[in-house]
Amino acid sequence: MLRSVYNLPQLLNLNRKQKNFPGIDLGDDHDRVCFQVTSTTSLHKVKATLRQFMDRTYFNSFDELYVLTLVKKQASYSQAAVNEIVGDRFAFNTKKHVIDLGDLLGLVAALRLPAQERILEEFQRILGEVDAYIAYSSDSIPDPTAITTNLQQIRMPQAVYVAELTINDKEVVAQARSSLSYKGKARSRTSVVKMALLLNDVHSDAWVCHDNKLFSFHDMETSGLISIVDEGSVERLDVSDLADSLETDNINVLKQLLTAEAREILKARHVRMQPKDRFFYFIANEEGQSERKEPWIGKQKATRRVYFARPSKKDPARIAHHQHLSFDLTFTKLGDDWFAQILPSWFYSFDGFRESNWHDDLLSQQKRLERNASVRNQVRFIAYFLSATDAGDEDGLAFQNLIEFDVAEDADDVADDADETSIADAADHQEEAA
Amino acid sequence: MKLTTLAEPLLGFGTGTHVCPRTGIEHMGVYDKRDELRRTELRIGVVGRGEGVDLLDEWLAQCRSGIERKKESKLLNLFRGFGGINQSYGFLTRLINSPQYTRTLQKSEITAIVKLPSRPDRVERAVELYYEQIRFLAENRSVDVIVCVMPNEMFDSVTTSKEGEEGDSGLEHNFRRILKAKCMHLGTPLQLVREKTILITKQAGEQQDPATKAWNFCTALYYKGNRTIPWRLVEETAKLRSCYIGIGFYKSRDGETVSSSLAQVFDEFGHGIILRGTPVSIDKKNRHPYLSEDQAYELLRDALDEYDRALQHMPARIVIHKSSRFRDSERKGFLRALDEKGIRVKDFVAITDTDIRLFGDGDYPPKRGTMLAITETEGLLYTRGTVDFYKTYPGAYVPKPLKITVYEQDSSLENLCEEILGLTKMNWNNTQMDGRLPITLECARKIGDIMKYVSPTEKPQVSYSFYM
Numbered sequence: 001m002l003r004s005v006y007n008l009p010q011l012l013n014l015n016r017k018q019k020n021f022p023g024i025d026l027g028d029d030h031d032r033v034c035f036q037v038t039s040t041t042s043l044h045k046v047k048a049t050l051r052q053f054m055d056r057t058y059f060n061s062f063d064e065l066y067v068l069t070l071v072k073k074q075a076s077y078s079q080a081a082v083n084e085i086v087g088d089r090f091a092f093n094t095k096k097h098v099i100d101l102g103d104l105l106g107l108v109a110a111l112r113l114p115a116q117e118r119i120l121e122e123f124q125r126i127l128g129e130v131d132a133y134i135a136y137s138s139d140s141i142p143d144p145t146a147i148t149t150n151l152q153q154i155r156m157p158q159a160v161y162v163a164e165l166t167i168n169d170k171e172v173v174a175q176a177r178s179s180l181s182y183k184g185k186a187r188s189r190t191s192v193v194k195m196a197l198l199l200n201d202v203h204s205d206a207w208v209c210h211d212n213k214l215f216s217f218h219d220m221e222t223s224g225l226i227s228i229v230d231e232g233s234v235e236r237l238d239v240s241d242l243a244d245s246l247e248t249d250n251i252n253v254l255k256q257l258l259t260a261e262a263r264e265i266l267k268a269r270h271v272r273m274q275p276k277d278r279f280f281y282f283i284a285n286e287e288g289q290s291e292r293k294e295p296w297i298g299k300q301k302a303t304r305r306v307y308f309a310r311p312s313k314k315d316p317a318r319i320a321h322h323q324h325l326s327f328d329l330t331f332t333k334l335g336d337d338w339f340a341q342i343l344p345s346w347f348y349s350f351d352g353f354r355e356s357n358w359h360d361d362l363l364s365q366q367k368r369l370e371r372n373a374s375v376r377n378q379v380r381f382i383a384y385f386l387s388a389t390d391a392g393d394e395d396g397l398a399f400q401n402l403i404e405f406d407v408a409e410d411a412d413d414v415a416d417d418a419d420e421t422s423i424a425d426a427a428d429h430q431e432e433a434a
Numbered sequence: 435m436k437l438t439t440l441a442e443p444l445l446g447f448g449t450g451t452h453v454c455p456r457t458g459i460e461h462m463g464v465y466d467k468r469d470e471l472r473r474t475e476l477r478i479g480v481v482g483r484g485e486g487v488d489l490l491d492e493w494l495a496q497c498r499s500g501i502e503r504k505k506e507s508k509l510l511n512l513f514r515g516f517g518g519i520n521q522s523y524g525f526l527t528r529l530i531n532s533p534q535y536t537r538t539l540q541k542s543e544i545t546a547i548v549k550l551p552s553r554p555d556r557v558e559r560a561v562e563l564y565y566e567q568i569r570f571l572a573e574n575r576s577v578d579v580i581v582c583v584m585p586n587e588m589f590d591s592v593t594t595s596k597e598g599e600e601g602d603s604g605l606e607h608n609f610r611r612i613l614k615a616k617c618m619h620l621g622t623p624l625q626l627v628r629e630k631t632i633l634i635t636k637q638a639g640e641q642q643d644p645a646t647k648a649w650n651f652c653t654a655l656y657y658k659g660n661r662t663i664p665w666r667l668v669e670e671t672a673k674l675r676s677c678y679i680g681i682g683f684y685k686s687r688d689g690e691t692v693s694s695s696l697a698q699v700f701d702e703f704g705h706g707i708i709l710r711g712t713p714v715s716i717d718k719k720n721r722h723p724y725l726s727e728d729q730a731y732e733l734l735r736d737a738l739d740e741y742d743r744a745l746q747h748m749p750a751r752i753v754i755h756k757s758s759r760f761r762d763s764e765r766k767g768f769l770r771a772l773d774e775k776g777i778r779v780k781d782f783v784a785i786t787d788t789d790i791r792l793f794g795d796g797d798y799p800p801k802r803g804t805m806l807a808i809t810e811t812e813g814l815l816y817t818r819g820t821v822d823f824y825k826t827y828p829g830a831y832v833p834k835p836l837k838i839t840v841y842e843q844d845s846s847l848e849n850l851c852e853e854i855l856g857l858t859k860m861n862w863n864n865t866q867m868d869g870r871l872p873i874t875l876e877c878a879r880k881i882g883d884i885m886k887y888v889s890p891t892e893k894p895q896v897s898y899s900f901y902m
Contacts, residue, residue, distance in 0.1 A: 144795050146795040148793045149791065341789040371797060375793065375832045376795075
């Protein structure tokens with residue numbers, strides 16, 4: 001604004017040239033005019049400015065100095081006191097050179113109209129920036145005090161058993177056709193192994209087949225897997241042999257084995273794995289049940305609906321679709337530790353097991369209603385549910401705590417942490433409730 | 435594991451900096467106003483049927499005079515009014531359209547196309563129809579950008595297959611992509627709009643509010659027509675001169691071969707160069723495409739040559755963003771190219787999806803900029819999330835973070851994440867500041883979309899404006 005009012009196109013903020021340019025704030029060394037901007041109106045300040053000006057011989061660069069006060073200036077300043085400082089080397093007229101915003105406005109008003117408009121525009125821009133800055137810096141969303149992850153710590157089983165498979169695929173499929181009334185074509189090795197086990201009346205899913213070998217966390221003898229492998233080839237490995245391996249194949253076998261183990265554990269608790277997309281979903285505890293609720297403890301004791309047979313609107317006696325709480329469960333190594341990753345979702349079936357034609361639409365409708373808080377609670381509920389599956393096997397796979405970060409500004413606030421750490425005790429409550 | 439929140443990167447505008455593109459343009463003017471030679475007029479060519487042309491006229495008039503913000507929303511910064519586009523404000527540019535720059539399509543032709551029984555035929559004929567008029571404008575009129583207005587029924591008929599129609603021949607037919615690829619050699623960027631989008635009515639359903647539409651429409655027109663940039667990233671002056679490269683992969687139209695596409699973002703004006711890679715191999719095990727050592731070497735060598743040609747020196751530092759992990763062969767190839775050109779400082783960064791999620795304990799998801807460092811070379815970055823400036827999470831459900839994995843590493847994980855966060859704001863197709871992917875990968879992906887329709891013998895355009 002000073003640029004236009006005083007017609008000083010080269011006027012610069014000297015502080016930008018040199019941090020805290022001493023004595024003066026703005027200067028135009030072409031027209032040899034400079035400004036000191038101050039919020040103090042006293043003669044003392046004017047004198048101090050002039051003293052600096054003289055001491056630093058700024059009069060070599062500037063012929064005129066203005067002192068701009070941001071509040072209303074005094075009625076008058078002593079010219080004699082000023083003269084004493086500047087002597088005859090510089091001219092400073094207190095009446096002319098001490099100015100305030102009122103003087104500035106007077107000068108603006110004296111400009112041509114278009115020039116006034118330009119100043120108005122500039123002024124609006126400045127105000128706009130202030131506006132935007134305030135809008136940006138005034139923070140109305142409270143910062144979170146804790147960040148929960150979907151990473152659940154797990155306890156790895158100690159050992160992995162490996163053995164060579166001895167089955168003849170063709171024979172297995174032929175037998176399955178005759179005695180299991182199997183009709184399809186065996187697509188993968190895994191399904192052939194599954195059939196071989198069923199033919200031996202072994203129903204476990206806690207195994208992985210890879211490279212003509214069968215892997216399991218369970219002893220081959222006690223789990224019945226021995227029926228389809230070469231007994232002499234059974235070997236017991238330490239889990240770390242796979243977990244710390246540099247071969248991606250070994251790591252992948254371990255990840256699959258963890259999923260298979262989880263599948264077996266969850267089967268007993270009426271949580272199924274969908275065979276195609278391999279996610280888990282809650283099913284009814286018994287046939288004909290219209291709703292299944294599970295108790296859990298988040299902040300306090302609560303129950304959560306995990307399965308619901310929604311009646312049709314037209315004909316309430318019929319079921320429109322079954323809604324299942326579902327989740328992806330994958331395992332990953334981060335740094336040196338292993339974690340389960342929980343991704344909650346919903347599954348819509350037409351018969352309690354198979355995907356409804358309207359699954360995609362129903363899912364997107366549901367997800368449109370869900371926000372951070374609800375998804376977070378789903379994760380915490382599933383983690384709680386998984387951690388309560390510790391079936392007494394002290395060496396087996398166990399689910400522990402969710403990783404949580406306390407990000408509160410005063411770290412004393414650990415109320416929510418306490419919630420998570422009480423999961424172990426809560427497991428007992430859960431059993432009682434069951 | 436360590437959790438931090440990175441600050442929202444600042445963007446540079448005409449007279450200052452701000453975090454938000456819209457606020458910045460409005461208060462401080464477009465960045466290139468510093469350029470004395472910038473153009474202050476934008477000549478717009480128009481192709482559409484009569485009604486469409488009329489609608490566009492009205493829409494442009496609205497854009498010129500400004501559009502009020504969405505009244506019913508309290509989110510003042512997310513739904514900002516559009517202050518208009520003219521020479522004294524914001525974009526500091528005049529939009530010019532006139533009947534001389536307008537080509538009208540005949541209604542009968544449109545009806546004939548809509549009636550064709552097979553979708554590939556409809557797409558082909560529609561492209562042909564627009565192409566003829568676009569070519570006339572590009573060759574005979576001095577226009578900076580051509581707006582194609584699509585009638586609703588035509589848009590529906592080229593995007594959806596009718597029931598009972600014989601299935602597509604396995605070849606992709608995407609009207610937008612084919613048209614952009616076909617018109618590329620004409621050298622004038624295109625902007626496609628639907629009549630439905632520019633019809634000024636009360637806001638309906640899923641559509642954006644008119645002011646937001648105007649922001650996005652005008653910014654894209656400005657960038658495409660002016661060949662310059664409305665904003666840039668504010669970079670520390672002490673930082674090494676870096677060249678950011680994005681590498682993506684795209685399938686051919688028949689889905690048979692996969693090729694790599696590369697995008698470069700390299701000077702302070704954000705001008706990029708686009709290169710097409712060669713067809714690549716697919717890993718038999720997990721079906722992920724990857725580059726052989728020689729392919730990686732050639733791709734990076736060509737990119738560096740282009741950089742040299744444009745700026746007449748070598749960058750001090752190279753950052754490669756890739757949408758999948760770096761294999762040994764790829765690392766070897768890239769390193770060989772860098773070694774040959776004497777570039778010592780480099781960062782190879784894989785940016786992928788992840789199953790890990792974070793949740794705030796309140797109503798809002800983590801902030802954009804939330805970063806979880808898992809190890810020194812592995813971390814999580816939220817590029818979408820709660821935005822303080824918007825005072826909300828401008829998205830649905832919960833945001834998905836990006837997984838950042840670093841291979842050859844000279845910068846810290848945090849620095850690399852800060853750069854990625856900054857590059858998410860450099861998409862001039864979007865004036866909302868929270869893009870999910872950095873422009874390097876976003877651009878590489880868009881290039882792939884269009885490139886699959888460009889014949890291998892044709893020299894593709896180098897500017898992003900022909901692909902966005």
